[in-house]
Amino acid sequence: MRLEVLKTYKIYIGGKFPRTESGRYYKLKVANKTIANVCQCSRKDFREAVVVARKAQEGWNEKSAFNRSQILYRIAEILEGRKTQFIEEMQLMGISKSVAEKEVVFSVDRLVYFAGWCDKYQQVFSGVNPVASSHFNFSVNEPMGVIVSFAPESSPLLGLVSVIAAQISGGNSSVVLASEKYPLTAITFAEVLNSSDVPGGVVNILTGFRKELVEHFSTHMDVNAIVYCGTDKKEIELIQKNAATNMKRVSIYADKEVLADEFENPYEILKLQEVKTTWHPIEKIGGASPSY
């Protein structure tokens, strides 16, 4: 008889897998049986995550769009190769096999979808603007910076993957709180990220209680935007109020909106971009009209 080897689920910050600094954990129970101890992250874990996300964001954005695209595709490849592991883990958390299979396959497809957009959304959504003066005037999209999110509670993988893919494909870095009920696959997904050339700090995954962290996620001054998946009116109100301290952009989704096929559209990338407009003086010779 062999001793059981149980996995320790830790969190993912800056390309490493530390335990929560608070030392706290919660028991993940399925049908009254504990299947794992999960880190209950504190505000300090969150602060650490934001610090590394801020550091990583610049380098991530400086990579060529094509390279970002390759890396997103690489995540999809690695995830594809580990399908069975994810399906088994979801079954462990009490999800039926057929649902689990769909969840993984859709996640891979979603990554491929956003990988494709990395080097295309700029050309589609940037443009030269007609102006009345002799200026060459153009607008381009730039990533907002550090985005924090509450992944959909009802989804073990697809919700988390969708939220992350839309953010990092646009050059943002990301701090995500995984689903409270299904945290295991989120941490296993971190292992996938870690072996797919995603630079440390670009994606950071925390586990713990939404109720406890919502205040800290929304008040942090070094966070540029916040994505909330869920319907709790009080939490939404709190986020909207706190976001005003430094004008964080707030996006609210119902879980099913993130999980639906319709989430696969480039406007999800655009929601977390800032438009930069440049006025460049041009010489006007002999009253000739500017070509733009």
Place this chain on the structure above:
Amino acid sequence: MKSKNKIRPNFSLSKRVDQVGVIERTDRFKTRSIKTESKVEDLKTVLSMIDLTTLEGADTENKVRQLCTKAMHLHENYSDLPTVAAVCVYPTLVKVAKESLKGSGVKVASVATAFPAGQSTLEVKIADTKYAVDNGADEIDMVISRGKFHEGEYNFVFDEIATIKEACGKARLKVILETGELGTFDAVRRVSDIAMYAGADFIKTSTGKISPAATMPVVLCMLEAIRDYYFETGRMVGMKPAGGISTAKSALHYLVMVKEVMGEDWLNNHWFRFGASRLANDVLMQLVKQKTGNYQSSDYFSID
């Protein structure tokens, strides 16, 4: 030369350092938890101990003026903050700094003696020092000749420090050991002894141009040298870790260490300084965090 009359122990017999012990002890300083009011008070103390530093080839007069303004007005939205202890610049910029800081109580420190390598003749080093002092420097940060030390020329190093000390006149002398180039704790201890017996008012870890710069074990080793020297001679010597201390948290660890190794007497900016350029903003961010409850972003603090 006056240095002839100074006590000059046999520095080959300087105390040896227990490396494992030093590292373990510093690890324990890092486990202290300082919260709420004590944290706020300590952070203000840290601010008052900072030597706000700019030592770049690209320094301009206006950069120095801007730094001086920062030194005097750390954060306008936060009342009753101290000023930093000093502004540290190259000798040619001392004059500008002195004018900008007039009447504020913030001191002007200047590096000298062919900073950062120290590879020059004694005449040049003396001239460098005198130039800085004549332009109004209150403090001189000199570098030692590390090469000579490694050659075993302890008397050369000793005499050089003593000569520069004379050239300083009333200005306080900080001696930079450049611990990153010394290699062992034993060497750090030995150079600390040489510097103090030769007349240093402060010993300082690093120029900030070499990595590793200030680390807690090295600073502990130097603090113990200062303490032993104090027991031996009754003269107090200051300590200045410089380079690599950029977070408020690590600065608090240093305060804990000073308090525990040296006691209250050293816990002020006359005897303890931080040489840093980025530390001030991090401390300010922590202070504002304590006040508002929100973690801060560097977007809202002045660039320096």
